[in-house]
Amino acid sequence: xxxxxxxxxxxxxxxxxxxxxxxxxxxxxxxxxxxxxxxxxxxxxxxxxxxxxxxxxxxxxxxxxxxxxxxxxxxxxxxxxxxxxxxxxxxxxxxxxxxxxxxxxxxxxxxxx
Numbered sequence: 121x122x123x124x125x126x127x128x129x130x131x132x133x134x135x136x137x138x139x140x141x142x143x144x145x146x147x148x149x150x151x152x153x154x155x156x157x158x159x160x161x162x163x164x165x166x167x168x169x170x171x172x173x174x175x176x177x178x179x180x181x182x183x184x185x186x187x188x189x190x191x192x193x194x195x196x197x198x199x200x201x202x203x204x205x206x207x208x209x210x211x212x213x214x215x216x217x218x219x220x221x222x223x224x225x226x227x228x229x230x231x232x233x
Contacts, residue, residue, distance in 0.1 A: 123231060126212040128153040133223035134211045140228055153205040163198050166212055169219025172197055177209040 123141070125148050127134045141148045166175050172194055177183045188200040188207050201207050213220040215231045 122215070123148040124151055124214045125149065126151045126153060126158075126208070126214065127210045128206050128208065129210050131210055136223045137211050137213060137228070140223075140225065146231075153208070153210075158202060158205055160198060160202060163201050165214070165217065166208075166219055166221075167194065167198070169214070169217055170221050174221050175201075175208055175212065175219075177207065183207050 123146065125134075125137055125141070127150070138150070140146075172192075176188060176197070178189060183189055183206075186200065186204075186207060188197055191197060209221050211222070213228065213231075218231065220227050220231075
């Protein structure tokens, strides 16, 4: 099962996740969201694997001032994310239907077993 690392900024958590996979020689696919457009199905898998609020970067001032921070309608949130993937927390790690938002070493360790 391929592991995909979705990111849009090289923050500390993204770097730690990349280092985690490289040190353990775990193959992964790095997906830069500035170059790769997300599809609706991918965003829906992110939401099913975690939660709508968990995948949004609600600590970022730009996200807090965006309408996505003030709606609970899943379809609206998906539409906003498709328009601007920078609303997502970075990184999002996907292995099949397992979604890990941010860096969580304990959960990452379960992926490569």
